[in-house]
Amino acid sequence: MKKEIAITAFKCKSCGKIHYPFHDRCLVCKNREFERITPQGNATLLTYTAIFNLPWGFDQRFLIIGVAEFENHVKALGQIKADSVDQLKVGMKVIPSWEPIRVQYGEDVYGLKFEPMG
Amino acid sequence: MRDVAIIGAGMIPFGRRDEDTLMEMLAYASLKALDDAGLGDKSVDAVYVANMGGGMLQHQSAIASSLVDRLSLLPAAAETIENGPASGASAVKNGLLAVASGYYDYVLVVGGEKMREVTGWRATDFVATMTHPQVEYPYGITLPGMGGMFTRLYMEKYGVTREHLLAVSLKNQAMGTLNPYAHVEMALDRDGIFDSPDAIVNNPTSADPLHLYDLCPVSDGAAAVILCPLEMTKKLAKPPVLIAGFGQATDTQTLQERDDPTDLKAVTLAAQQALEMAKLKPGDIHVAELHDAFTILEIAESEHVGFFEKGKGGKAAAAGKTRLGGQIPINVSGGLKARGHPVGATGVAQVVDIVWQLRHELPENRQVQNAENGLTVNFGGFGNNVLSFVLKRVQP
Numbered sequence: 159m160k161k162e163i164a165i166t167a168f169k170c171k172s173c174g175k176i177h178y179p180f181h182d183r184c185l186v187c188k189n190r191e192f193e194r195i196t197p198q199g200n201a202t203l204l205t206y207t208a209i210f211n212l213p214w215g216f217d218q219r220f221l222i223i224g225v226a227e228f229e230n231h232v233k234a235l236g237q238i239k240a241d242s243v244d245q246l247k248v249g250m251k252v253i254p255s256w257e258p259i260r261v262q263y264g265e266d267v268y269g270l271k272f273e274p275m276g
Numbered sequence: 277m278r279d280v281a282i283i284g285a286g287m288i289p290f291g292r293r294d295e296d297t298l299m300e301m302l303a304y305a306s307l308k309a310l311d312d313a314g315l316g317d318k319s320v321d322a323v324y325v326a327n328m329g330g331g332m333l334q335h336q337s338a339i340a341s342s343l344v345d346r347l348s349l350l351p352a353a354a355e356t357i358e359n360g361p362a363s364g365a366s367a368v369k370n371g372l373l374a375v376a377s378g379y380y381d382y383v384l385v386v387g388g389e390k391m392r393e394v395t396g397w398r399a400t401d402f403v404a405t406m407t408h409p410q411v412e413y414p415y416g417i418t419l420p421g422m423g424g425m426f427t428r429l430y431m432e433k434y435g436v437t438r439e440h441l442l443a444v445s446l447k448n449q450a451m452g453t454l455n456p457y458a459h460v461e462m463a464l465d466r467d468g469i470f471d472s473p474d475a476i477v478n479n480p481t482s483a484d485p486l487h488l489y490d491l492c493p494v495s496d497g498a499a500a501v502i503l504c505p506l507e508m509t510k511k512l513a514k515p516p517v518l519i520a521g522f523g524q525a526t527d528t529q530t531l532q533e534r535d536d537p538t539d540l541k542a543v544t545l546a547a548q549q550a551l552e553m554a555k556l557k558p559g560d561i562h563v564a565e566l567h568d569a570f571t572i573l574e575i576a577e578s579e580h581v582g583f584f585e586k587g588k589g590g591k592a593a594a595a596g597k598t599r600l601g602g603q604i605p606i607n608v609s610g611g612l613k614a615r616g617h618p619v620g621a622t623g624v625a626q627v628v629d630i631v632w633q634l635r636h637e638l639p640e641n642r643q644v645q646n647a648e649n650g651l652t653v654n655f656g657g658f659g660n661n662v663l664s665f666v667l668k669r670v671q672p
Contacts, residue, residue, distance in 0.1 A: 179408060179530070185528065204537075205429050205537070206425065206428065207424030207428065207483050207484050207485075207486075208481065209417075209424070209482075209484075211400055212397070212400065212416060213400040213401035213404045214395075214398050214401035215401065215416070223415055223421055223425075224425070225425065233532040234411065234532065235411060235412055235417065235530070235532060237416070243484050248428065248432055259414060259415055260414060260415075
């Protein structure tokens with residue numbers, strides 16, 4: 159079953175700056191009150207890389223990771239569902255999902271994944 | 277505030293040092309600096325030890341307390357400074373402030389790291405712990421991965437090419453062959469890592485678009501300096517070097533929260549502060565040690581410090597402007613790329629290399645002729661905590 163994306167971003171109630179991750183004070187105006195928002199719609203890929211020297215905990219040949227911006231301007235890092243960076247381009251649309259991103263202590267850890275559109 | 281000078285500098289060869297413990301490396305570098313300062317049998321007032329991974333990699337804490345005991349520096353004040361890959365410069369800064377304030381006269385600053393006793397997997401994971409623990413680290417992002425994403429953006433915005441990155445690799449590894457303290461003493465062949473069909477094997481992708489030889493090695497090593505007030509340096513065997521300026525600035529932990537992720541604001545601010553304090557301009561600097569953990573960083577930092585306009589650093593490197601004898605020699609030591617990057621040691625090692633340059637005591641094939649002013653940039657996290665020093669030769 160498809161899981162809902164479990165990310166909360168924080169929109170400053172004073173200046174509108176969107177924060178992800180959370181900050182106790184707004185990065186722009188220092189205000190401490192935020193509206194909790196969830197990422198909306200699809201996303202645009204801002205940058206990406208394929209990592210071949212992976213850290214402990216990842217038993218695979220390589221991992222493609224990137225940063226994407228959702229339609230409501232929440233920006234987040236996630237794993238990319240592609241076989242090669244040749245399938246990717248900065249500015250392309252990607253479909254976000256909430257899926258296992260690694261296994262820790264025998265349990266799936268869920269996180270953001272992006273799949274190239276089309 | 278008092279003017280502060282570096283009166284002793286020491287380093288041990290970086291590399292894989294299976295025979296030494298972390299504490300031994302810190303001790304050897306400290307003794308070299310103490311001897312260099314002519315303080316061999318004397319004590320110091322305080323000791324600042326830069327180290328990032330002792331707790332995680334060696335299962336050791338309170339490292340500074342252990343070091344002063346081993347070195348018979350008791351009852352000197354002692355503390356360990358952890359600030360990621362900028363730990364070394366942070367420790368130098370703390371020593372500088374302690375002496376400048378008048379609280380201590382003689383301070384030992386030593387940085388060291390032992391990273392090669394764990395597997396590459398573990399070392400990569402250890403370095404990745406400086407990323408955001410909820411929104412970055414769980415995804416498997418690494419520091420080279422951050423470098424890869426940054427490089428892609430820099431290439432798109434400024435037209436940096438793999439040829440520009442290659443120029444940095446070739447230069448720094450060539451310089452490493454001349455530096456007896458360097459981890460990597462192997463010159464690279466352009467054909468073998470770039471032009472020939474074998475290059476894909478010899479120089480594979482590490483964090484696209486960065487390749488193996490765009491990255492610094494994982495190293496063991498240590499470096500140390502002795503600080504004291506400039507006014508107390510009259511009877512020394514070696515010329516003191518003035519810490520004429522320093523700067524430090526921070527930025528967001530994640531790249532995605534920066535308005536322009538290609539803008540290394542903390543580098544710009546730290547270098548500006550250091551240069552203003554020293555009353556110098558980028559054009560007055562004769563030699564620089566920049567934090568080239570990845571080749572792109574040497575190029576980007578050379579622009580953010582003000583040596584070159586934004587977007588011109590890659591072409592400057594390719595044109596030889598950053599070589600020994602060029603417009604501004606950068607990383608004559610071989611930089612992190614060849615000298616190596618034992619994370620806690622790096623910021624101190626950069627200062628040691630500039631001290632040697634400003635004393636004019638290096639062999640001709642590494643000495644920047646008539647160098648009077650030098651600059652360092654020690655880059656923590658992915659540019660979220662950066663320190664810069666400007667050092668000046670003191671005229672005898």
